[in-house]
Amino acid sequence: MCELRNCPICNSLFTFQGASTVCQGCFENEQSNFNRVKDYINDHPGCDFVELTEATGVKEETIFRYIREGRLIYRKM
Ligand SMILES: [Zn+2]
Incomplete structure (x- = not known):
């Protein structure tokens, strides 16, 4: 059943398969955004939040969501 x-x-319309609540394209986009943010934090520990959003091009609210979901640990030093 789909x-x-x-x-x-x-x-856009997509087939929900129980895992991702967004379409495949956005899911992949999300993954690459997430990895970019994570890598940036790894490479620049203690970086400024504004710097992080500018360097990765990922929106503030998106990063906040990652933190809320516990996927990302961001600590300002
Ligand atoms: Zn989408």
Whole structure:
């Protein structure tokens, strides 16, 4: 059985398979954004939050969400 859903990010229809709540394209995009943020923090420990958003091009709210979800540990030194 497949269920069609609207992707909350790009609004396109996709087949929901129980794992990701966004479409495949946005999921991959998310992954690469997340990795970029994570790598930047690894390479620049204690970096400024503004610097982080500018260097990665990832929105503040997206990074906050990663932190909230416990996927990312960000500590300002
Ligand atoms: Zn999407």
